[in-house]
Amino acid sequence: MHQADLRFQVQNLTRVEGEGSLHLLVRDGAVAEARLQIFEAPRYFEALVVGRTPDEVLDIVSRICGICPVAYQMSAVHAFEDLFGVTVDPATRALRRLLYCAEWIESHALHIYLLHAPDFLGYPSAVELAQDHRQLVADGLRLKQIGNRLLALLGGRAIHPVSVRVGGWSRAPRRRQLEKLQPDLHEALRLARATVDVALGLKPPEFEREPRLVALHHPAEYPFNEGRIVSNDGLNLPAQGWGEAFHEIQVPWSNALQARGSDGLPYLLGPAARIALDHGQLHPLAREALDASGALESIRTNPYRSIVARAIELVHVTAEAIEIADGYEPPAEPAVAWQPRPGTAAWATEAPRGLLFHRYEVGDDGKVAAATIIPPTSQNQAAIEADLATFAPRVLDLPMDAATHALEQLIRSYDPCISCATHFLDLTVQREARA
């Protein structure tokens, strides 16, 4: 018996960052291809930074993303400081963690409440969701606002911050400025803890798989800026060593390079990977929330549970932000002196969506001669495609709209930022019969 060709098509996937499409080819009832087609033109940031000084690079790479600009600055600044032998003031180190907390707060709140929750509750967007669940969306917007305020204080502005410099800051905040934010941060912690309950109440579709998970790991703290690259199958590399275990490939259907392990297999980054690999380093309040949730295993195996992982991380970053702000003493000088030196600068930090690796070749003139930037979404592409291929057979017998929605929801679970990777989504499922 021959089945008729069948195509599912979603022209533009909404509630993801960026533009792209998904193509599913179903042949004789089986998924033959699952392609995440990223068609947005390359953005050439790696070329734009060539010939620039390290401090100029920090401002340029923050423009890669409006949601996670801090991540780009952090990977770059740590790479340069590692090459140049710069040791920053402990207060700068703490402030950089606080800056990352701010970004995670606004990014995770955006994804949980405005991008992902509507899927679980049956609404096409946060606007419709807000009509029936006004307080829920108001809480999400409030969390995002608090993250943005903290970001603006530390970074000079909420989007594309400008204060990070090699060696420290162009301007460090005063203690009083952080004290004034404490009521907001305590409110954010309260909202974050409530968010865990919200996320746990969202019923995930049944789907389990055993992904290869990769994240930074630091023995004493939840990973932001420092740590080793580890995996759940034994990988353990320095933050500079991404290229020893992973590589990029070009696939014809994506303008973003895909990353694979040295064995050619995909791997997954992001909140689920961090929770699975680093839950021992969570703030006690976040660890308490995780333990009470009983969701550690399902976060690892069910991609739809990433919303719970983000909620747990929201508790972590709000609690850590309170502690950093509480103990803050400004650095003696906003930035320590440094001298460039030629060589290879490389580092990885944890963006909200996962490990972000930068590598720069610095020339004798102290300027960048070559750059490689490997965002988390481009690394996650292959894992997303693998999960789509595994999950799709479960929905092919559903009505077209329901099947399409289920696949879109799965993709949104990874919080893809295609404008970082380059951009993303438009779904096509094609069924073919064998002659």
Add this chain to the structure above:
Amino acid sequence: MSAPPPTLRLLVCGSADRGDDGAALNAVAHVLPRLGPEVRQHLEVRRCIQLDANDLIEVADDEACLVLDTVVGIDPGSVVELDLDALADRATVAARSSHALPIDQTLGLARAVRGTLPRGLFVGIGGKWFGFGQVRSRALRDGMAAFELAIEAAIASLAEPVPA
């Protein structure tokens, strides 16, 4: 003696370093000194590089709101004035990215969370050049006087509280 509470919140959108995008900032800088103190005391001016739902949600119930920005989709230099509710109900091109919500969705989200939008207006001027470091276009500069007049008129119509 404390100042009376503001009755009109100006939300001034745009970036001064991005060519025509800084038109609202520039216009407000010219308009405010021209207003009498009896009008200025009713105003609360806030900068928002990009209008966010929270900017509108936070407007007090007894406060009106005037949103100022540079826009695309109309002739550069021309001025547009719309009621906030009318703007929220206008269908705009669906955003493919969630990096920035289009203004109708920003207003729609604020309206859904707030219950209603604040009483208010949007006044915009058509822009042409938005690149980082660019100067303002001639077309926009030619329209700035009309933009400032429209802002003054909107302030005059909104600054007085509506009798209960």
